[in-house]
Amino acid sequence: xxxxxxxGSHVSxxxxxxxxxxxxxxxxxxPYLFWYVQYPNQGLQLLLKYTSAATLVKGINGxxxxxxxxxxxxxxxxxxxxxxxxxxxxxxxxxxxxxxxPLVFGKGTRLSVIA
Amino acid sequence: DVKVTQxxxxxxxxxxxxxxxxxxxxxxxxxxxxYRQDPGLGLRxxxxxxxxxxxxxxxxPEGYSVSREKKERFSLILESASTNQTSMxxxxxxxxxxxxxxQHFGDGTRLSIL
Numbered sequence: 001x002x003x004x005x006x007x008g009s010h011v012s013x014x015x016x017x018x019x020x021x022x023x024x025x026x027x028x029x030x031p032y033l034f035w036y037v038q039y040p041n042q043g044l045q046l047l048l049k050y051t052s053a054a055t056l057v058k059g060i061n062g063x064x065x066x067x068x069x070x071x072x073x074x075x076x077x078x079x080x081x082x083x084x085x086x087x088x089x090x091x092x093x094x095x096x097x098x099x100x101x102p103l104v105f106g107k108g109t110r111l112s113v114i115a
Numbered sequence: 116d117v118k119v120t121q122x123x124x125x126x127x128x129x130x131x132x133x134x135x136x137x138x139x140x141x142x143x144x145x146x147x148x149x150y151r152q153d154p155g156l157g158l159r160x161x162x163x164x165x166x167x168x169x170x171x172x173x174x175x176p177e178g179y180s181v182s183r184e185k186k187e188r189f190s191l192i193l194e195s196a197s198t199n200q201t202s203m204x205x206x207x208x209x210x211x212x213x214x215x216x217x218q219h220f221g222d223g224t225r226l227s228i229l
């Protein structure tokens with residue numbers, strides 16, 4: 001079975017600082033991995049996805065994530081935080097090419113950006 | 116862009132009522148999903164559907180049922196609402212069953228059961 005652990009339910013950074021949101025996964029087969037963002041009172045939007053192509057994935061709004069199989073990680077980064085990045089971020093995993101299964105989500109990390 | 120529309124943003128119902136949450140997608144997607152979102156618990160899958168008149172249980176189906184009579188519409192039904200079903204409900208759709216397809220979400224329905 002697939003599972004996702006997001007380290008830190010709340011992360012706070014200063015405007016202009018590096019954003020690092022951690023995600024570790026567990027999967028019995030090669031996974032597909034996703035990051036979603038949720039702004040207040042909205043649904044989730046896809047930030048980026050890893051589907052076994054390049055291990056460094058670039059997404060929207062300047063975010064990127066690197067798939068590291070040896071560490072079973074898919075951490076989300078952004079070099080310089082903006083106030084508009086304040087939101088909740090969810091990492092999700094599903095079986096890769098070997099299966100068709102729904103996403104399994106982590107519990108989310110709330111990002112606060114301090115002026 | 117894909118549009119997933121949930122019929123209500125906010126809903127207040129009483130315990131024991133039968134509650135219907137409606138979701139419509141406009142991109143001819145095969146798959147549709149219902150989640151509930153609670154603080155500290157993330158998103159938990161209630162039911163999903165890969166085709167018309169087809170449904171599969173997710174992780175927390177108890178107390179819920181679903182209906183998919185048309186491809187674009189997926190309804191979540193609370194047969195007899197209880198206070199522990201107070202939550203944010205999110206509907207999503209994806210183009211095909213393939214695991215690399217991203218899900219597109221509606222804005223959610225915040226349901227309160229009094």
